Every structure is written in C-alpha cells, then in structure tokens.
Amino acid sequence: MAGLDPVHRDFFAGGAGEERTVRANAAAFDRLRLLPRVLRATGTPDPGLTLLGAALPGPVLIAPTAFHRLAHPDGEVATARAARDTGTVLTVSMAATTPIERIADTGARLWFQLYPQPDRDFTAHLVERAEAAGVTALVVTVDSPVFGRRERDLRNGFLDLPAGLVCENLRDPATGRIRDIVMDPSLGWDDVVRLRTTTRLPILVKGVLHPADAAEAVARGLDGVIVSNHGGRQLDGAVATIDALPAVAAAVRGRIPVLLDGGVRRGADVVTALARGASAVLIGRPVLWGLAAGGRDGVAGVLTELHEDVVRVMALCGAATLADLPPDLVREVRP
Ligand SMILES: Cc1cc2nc3c(=O)[nH]c(=O)nc-3n(C[C@H](O)[C@H](O)[C@H](O)COP(=O)(O)O)c2cc1C
Numbered sequence: 001m002a003g004l005d006p007v008h009r010d011f012f013a014g015g016a017g018e019e020r021t022v023r024a025n026a027a028a029f030d031r032l033r034l035l036p037r038v039l040r041a042t043g044t045p046d047p048g049l050t051l052l053g054a055a056l057p058g059p060v061l062i063a064p065t066a067f068h069r070l071a072h073p074d075g076e077v078a079t080a081r082a083a084r085d086t087g088t089v090l091t092v093s094m095a096a097t098t099p100i101e102r103i104a105d106t107g108a109r110l111w112f113q114l115y116p117q118p119d120r121d122f123t124a125h126l127v128e129r130a131e132a133a134g135v136t137a138l139v140v141t142v143d144s145p146v147f148g149r150r151e152r153d154l155r156n157g158f159l160d161l162p163a164g165l166v167c168e169n170l171r172d173p174a175t176g177r178i179r180d181i182v183m184d185p186s187l188g189w190d191d192v193v194r195l196r197t198t199t200r201l202p203i204l205v206k207g208v209l210h211p212a213d214a215a216e217a218v219a220r221g222l223d224g225v226i227v228s229n230h231g232g233r234q235l236d237g238a239v240a241t242i243d244a245l246p247a248v249a250a251a252v253r254g255r256i257p258v259l260l261d262g263g264v265r266r267g268a269d270v271v272t273a274l275a276r277g278a279s280a281v282l283i284g285r286p287v288l289w290g291l292a293a294g295g296r297d298g299v300a301g302v303l304t305e306l307h308e309d310v311v312r313v314m315a316l317c318g319a320a321t322l323a324d325l326p327p328d329l330v331r332e333v334r335p
C-alpha cells in the first residue's frame, strides 16, 4: 500500500507462525461454490437485516482492528465516519489510537471490543466508559489467552507504537498513565458472564470455533458469538472460519446471532457465510487497506463496493432477501 510504512503494513497483513490460518481462511472460501436458482423474479435484492435490535442496510460490519492511526492520521475517526455514512457498525478495538468519546462524536453506530483485564476494576471502568460514550454492544475477545507469535513483527522489531500514538482508551483514571494491554490466561466463562454486573449492553464473544463453546455461550445467556480465528493472528493452524461455521450454527440453532470474520473479501464470500448459518460478517484488513489508501473515503469505498457486490451476488443467486440464502446454495468442490 503506497504511503504505508512497510513495518506497519506487515503488522496489518501478518498472522501468527507460518501464517497457515491466514491463508486457510481465504483458501476455504475458494473450495466453496454457489449453486444459484433462476427465474425467481426477485427484483432488486434487499440485503437489510435486524441485528441485536438495530436495523442495518447490509450484513457486512467492521471487525475490531488495532492502531488505525498507523494507517492514516485521521485513524479511527475516519473509519467511524465511513461506517456512519454507509450505515454499518464499527467495532472499536480496545487498542484504538483514538479516545472512544471522539470516535463516538462522529455519530457512527459503535460496538466496543474488550480484552478483559486481570484488574477487574479497570475492566469495569473501560466498559463503563465505552457505554457512557454510547456504544451499543460489547465484543469480548476470547481467543487470546496469550499473544500470538507474529513473526513478521519479530523480524521487523515492531514492538511499540511510534512516538505520539498510544492506546488512548487504556488511560488509567487514577494516574492518567496509559496501561499495557494484558492477555489473561486465567480468563474463564464466569469472568465474561460477570461483565453483566457492570453493563446492560449485549455481550458477544469473539473467537469461537468449536461448537461446544458456541453452545456454552448460549447456555451462559450471552447475546451472540463471532466465529473468528483473529484473522490467523493467534493460533496458527486453527481451522478456517468458514469451515467452522456450519457446526457452530447447528449448535446455536438460531437462539442468538452467529457472526463470522476471516477472509471475507467478496460478495460471494458474504453470501456463502450467510447460507452456511451466519447472520452477518465482519471484515478486518480490507478496511485497513481502504483507510491507508484514502482515509474516510477509502474505507467508504471498500464498504460500498462490498455492499454492491452482495446485492449483485444475491440477484445472481435468485435471492430477494437474506432469508433466501439456504444452506444448499453452497457446494464444496475438490481443491
Ligand atoms: C491489524 C489487525 C489488528 C487487529 N486487532 C484486533 C483487536 O484489537 N481486537 C480483536 O479482537 N481482534 C483484532 N483483530 C482481528 C480482527 O478483529 C478480525 O478477527 C480479523 O481481522 C478478520 O479477518 P480479516 O482481516 O481476514 O477480515 C485484528 C486484526 C488485524 C488484521
């Protein structure tokens, strides 16, 4: 990407270990094909949906990604303006480089992603701050008991943000200092459920791949699961998300929304994920590339093109609405 420091580009593009899971997310979509229906007189398809009580124009949301000001000086504010102007949700990373209040000032619909910290009081403060800023859901990332081994970053010596950039939402209210993010290997289901004592926001768990964990999320009264392997940045060798999705959807049986991220790049990928049981999808890196290329306009361009592609693919599959995307629309082919 022109203008993007190669070290930062590697941070955005890279994954853990051999990057097998980064590649697997895309390769798994490549093994799936659509079996379209014809002569359904659909007219122009409507990809709108209601998710956690909110009407959205389409099923593509923005996944939480760290450090947007590495991609563009306007950082998360630019991303939020694009989300607002296209009507989608921006999931703000806990590792955002802009205070949540400034992001919320754009008027975008926001969710807030959280790594629960071992300091439970600080975690409660973070959640209260995000809720006060106006976010409408909490996304708890559960695939990171430890930090993945990101070999590009190790090779590049990328350990710290450049001078002037910090994780603005990690400011300690008592000292004014920025705290480090701690990946907590002692985190358990009880800790996630306990967040209910701090917030009335719906809680989604992000990073679920096993159907038994999805069933546990339902049993624990959580509000949604996001099938995710963190874009291949945590467990290298983890299953591709589109391969994990059908069993997760079967375990959840429609009781709470199932979302998916990882390798979604085209309208056909979105339609494939919805036919396999997702209510909606999220995209990570494409937003960062749009942001690096053109700030707000670059992100809006990525979101608009993908939205239009979803509508086109729905038309070509004979689907008038998202309810017209049954599992038998998707066929697996040999590699
Ligand atoms: C540069 C980068 C930073 C990320 N930061 C976070 C984060 O702070 N919190 C989180 O839960 N996931 C984070 N993720 C994972 C994304 O939310 C998402 O799961 C992944 O990017 C989806 O895959 P895709 O990039 O192929 O669309 C990050 C991903 C990337 C590429």
Ligand SMILES: CCCCCCC(=O)C(=O)O
Pocket (backbone or CB within 6 Å): 066, 095, 181, 230, 233
């Ligand atoms: C120690 C900083 C943690 C930032 C985490 C961002 C993230 O999740 C990623 O995948 O990168």
